[in-house]
Amino acid sequence: MDRQPGLSVRLKLTLSYAAFLMVAGALLLIAAWVGLMQFKSSGVVIMTTTDSFPRLLIRSFGPAALAVAGFLLVFGLVGGWILSGQMLAPLTRITDATRTAASGSLSHRIRLPGPSDEFRELADAFDTMLARLESHVAEQQRFAANASHELRTPLAITQTLLDVARNDLDRDNGVLVDRLRAVNTRAIDLTEALLVLSRAGQRSFTRAPVDLSLMAEEATETLLPLAEKRGLSIETTGDAAATIGSEALLLQLTTNLVHNAIIHNLPDRGNVWVTTSVHPRLVELTVENTGAELATEAVATFVEPFQRGAERIRSDDEGVGLGLAIVKSITRAHDGFLTLAPRPSGGLRVTVQLPAA
Structure with a gap:
């Protein structure tokens, strides 16, 4: 964006400091002048010349006042320039870091030292933003x-x-x-x-009231033939759990979770439990399934795109490896939380928490 040239912030601060000193000096000189005039009016001063007191006062006081004003001007300009430079030094570091990030390097951090102040808070917020951007770009790549x-x-x-x-x-x-x-x-x-x-x-979707318990029932009915084909049983329980969001996306989320629980289960006589619950400010959808024992480190990678786990065998019903990645994205778009944890007896427990309607 093209902008008209203007004064730098440092120069503005310098002029502000100098102007403040000049005003303070002028007020001081005016106060001294008023004091002398009041001293004269008290009758203590003895006139020894033919000049009037105001002329005598101006003749003796004027040069000193001009000298003081000149000194304050020079002192204000020099001191203001030095002080403003020291105050704006953190802003220069932040500006350099911004230019570095704009060139494509997101690994740079400001790490501004010193006590907590406005510049430190700005630098810390900028470092946090750079870290999130770097993580997001790496994930997208x-x-x-x-x-x-x-x-x-x-x-x-x-x-x-x-x-x-x-x-x-x-x-x-x-x-x-x-x-x-x-x-x-x-x-x-x-x-x-x-x-x-x-x-x-x-997040390009229309929000409306959605009952997660209805989404769970619909997803279960849709995938029941697949579960029966694999010799699995599905149990759906829980109360009505109302939230605000996209019905289509939340149905996709629930379907993906149930489908994932069916596919990655025991070869026969496995179980899937779908539960909804209501908390003071949250509604919760939990999908559990039996299966092989899973390591916590491996479970943490399941939400990454195209990650199926090293021990999982790909089949025609397995999907494309985006099931839990889509669940994570939909949960985040609805300002919710997604938690994956291995079950002690084997299998996986997935919990989605969304704001209550």
Whole structure:
């Protein structure tokens, strides 16, 4: 943005200091003048010359007053320039750090020393912002790399299948078409999941009252055939838990959690528990499932995009690896909290806390 040239803050402070000293000196001289006039009016002064007292006073007092005014002006300008420079030194460090960040380097920190004051609070807030930006940019870069890799895989498979069909014209294309359809479906699912993740991150949705217990029932009914196919049982309990948000996104959140609990469960006779509860200022959705024992360090990585865990086996029903990442993004967009913890007996417990309506 083009701006008109103006005085620097340091020069403004210098002129302000000098003007303040000049005004203070003028008031002091006026006070001295009034005092002398009152001293004269008391009759104590004995006139020894033919000059009147005011003329005599001006003749003796004027040069001294001008000398004092000149000294105050010079002292105010020099002292004000030095003092303003010392006061604005932290602001210079903050400005340099801002220019460094604007050039693309987010690893720089101000780390302003000294006691807590306005400049220190500004520098600490700026350091916090840089840390969050650096973390966000790194997360976005990892996400872009993982998304590119995941999207490239179905495209490469499709290209290979098409090359096989072109080189072997006598081959039965029925199986080939089925495989192409499966690969294409997976690519569409991945693209839609990326769109949901982007939409939740931008918070571009309409908010309305939503009951998490109804979302839990709907997600459970939708995924019940998959659970029965795998020999699992689902139990849904809890009270009405009203919050404010997007019904479509919160249904996506609940569906992802239940789907994740079904997929990553015991091979047979596993269980899934979906519970809603109400607290003074929060509503809570908890999804638990049986399964293998999980390390706490491994659980912390499950919310990262395309992370499925080292011991997890990919299947057709598993999804695209964005389930918990989408849950995390939707929870954050609704100003909520997401907690993942391994169950002592094996499996995972996921808790979503959202502001109560």
